[in-house]
Amino acid sequence: MTGWEQAYERAGALAAAGQPAGEDIWEYVATRGAIAITLQALGLAGGGPKEVPTGVLLWHLEEHHLRELAVWVVGDELAWATDTDPATVDTSDPVIAAWLWLTRTWPEPEGKGPIRRRWDGMSRGVAPGLPDPAANIIQEWAAYCVRLALGKERSALDVGTRVRVVGGAYIGLAGRVQDLCFEMDDERGDTIPGPPHGYEVLIAVDPPHEFRPTLLSADQVAPDQ
Structure with missing residues (x-):
């Protein structure tokens, strides 16, 4: 090949x-x-x-x-x-x-x-x-597309995963993962090793039918069981 x-x-x-x-x-x-x-x-x-x-x-x-x-x-x-x-x-x-x-x-x-x-x-x-x-x-x-593939490699939450906000201003609210956010190492021309440092989450805010895309750190979200 x-x-x-x-x-x-x-x-x-x-x-x-x-x-x-x-x-x-x-x-x-x-x-x-x-x-x-x-x-x-x-x-x-x-x-x-x-x-x-x-x-x-x-x-x-x-x-x-x-x-x-x-x-x-x-x-x-x-x-x-x-x-x-x-x-x-x-x-x-x-x-x-x-x-x-x-x-x-x-x-x-x-x-x-x-x-x-x-x-x-x-x-x-x-x-x-x-x-x-x-x-x-x-x-x-x-x-x-590459972020999603990198997320698979690093055991990140999948896009579409239902999550609960466990920290910050939106604590207690539910949402779904829309995107992954990796930290960049500009000196090395690479991403920082490890899972994403954050997620873009579509959160259902008040009123409940309004959805807002919000960037949250990885420690502020957890899968909603």
Whole structure:
């Protein structure tokens, strides 16, 4: 298996951690591509894409380093380009082909028809009103998927887990985990080892039908048995 095949396979699994997987889902294809390019570049430091720690991958995605890292795998000019003419590059190289997809724009199609025509028949829910390339807008979503995968590695609470607030201003209230928050080590370009330092929890506040996303430290929440 080539390095790119390793990156692509691992990226597919990571992208699926936070969303449905399918070639007809724009978010999944974009997330998989962004993670694969990032893994391919980071793997050049040694060990290949399979050996890149998930925490390191997350740090780079949260820092929006995709285009900077793409320089190492597609070259400086192509890494910073948008809407590159496929006739001017070697599209038989799967890395370049994936990068061209990530850096294409998505203008409204001419004439009338269903909105799915705009996304080449794919469904899309993330930033559907923007024509911007996926490379410019998908990194936060990719980071979310990687956070969920890292949470699995570190025995964190799963997204969707029902919890009870056991400390702070909302003590006693119930909610559900929406996201995980890991501490970043900027000096090492990695996450701090261990479980998440906090969770974003959707809390049912007064009145009981109002829900509020709230960031809580890990010691302020416990699974609601």
